[in-house]
């Protein structure tokens with residue numbers, strides 16, 4: 329079985345539908361509350377998918393690629409901005425990786441010398457990735473909960489990149505945001521959970537590793553903050569936040585890509601090296617005529633290996649890149665107001681608000697600016 333799956337799952341010709349069927353057939357047994365039991369076979373398939381293409385983009389086409397470039401002229405950032413501003417793109421899919429969290433100060437825990445990595449060493453972690461290996465977690469959950477404590481809401485604030493996506497949503501042009509991040513900054517920026525696919529899971533919910541009872545993430549907070557491993561009151565099993573570990577199946581929500589990506593009319597990719605599968609291959613899942621905008625430090629994935637005419641790359645500092653797009657859109661003032669209002673809420677405990685209403689085709693923003701009410705039009 330595993331041998332067959334290995335050969336099938338590693339085939340670059342495998343379609344999203346075929347993949348869905350594979351996962352679906354392997355995971356057809358679900359617990360009564362709808363939350364899937366751990367499915368070792370599917371977990372293995374997911375792990376295989378993650379490992380394929382690991383390290384480098386190995387082919388000219390991704391797993392879900394729908395073909396080569398269109399014959400249209402090369403687009404620019406300004407073209408994308410103009411079309412977005414004029415509502416020609418109404419179903420924007422955003423893909424984001426760790427790069428969007430770095431400006432918020434979240435350290436790369438894999439880097440020796442970063443405070444977090446050093447902090448984890450006291451737990452005798454054999455190597456950094458062991459923190460996300462389920463076997464290691466069952467033997468020693470403490471390093472993972474040290475990470476959970478570090479990422480607890482309140483320690484870090486969303487930045488301009490997160491709020492740009494929120495603004496896209498407020499404009500009614502966001503179809504979905506797919507994020508690899510587990511820091512929850514997308515939710516904190518006010519992007520509704522239903523607009524998010526947190527491909528590697530979330531701390532917002534948790535599950536008992538023994539009896540599968542579901543918990544809200546906040547139920548675990550007192551234990552996590554005090555350095556205690558949270559235990560299930562029912563069975564005394566360890567309660568694990570719903571972060572996707574290696575060898576675990578992806579969230580069912582992830583498979584929204586099957587309907588989202590074919591519908592997308594613009595794909596924006598931000599702050600990701602596009603090497604972790606199957607997330608990385610999603611970049612090839614939009615129709616070949618759909619523009620793809622990469623805002624990133626480096627040229628990555630298909631933008632480096634099989635660029636289409638409709639592809640645009642804004643390289644360099646991520647925040648500067650997103651700011652350039654926002655400026656080209658003419659949304660600078662609106663984004664500033666959004667961030668100011670959110671900042672009031674997040675840091676000052678003020679019951680601030682942001683009311684957005686459409687009037688004559690324009691958005692009216694009534695926002696807290698520097699904690700004072702201000703009307704933008």
Ligand SMILES: [Zn+2]
Pocket residue numbers: 536537538539540541560561562563564565
């Ligand atoms: Zn339990």
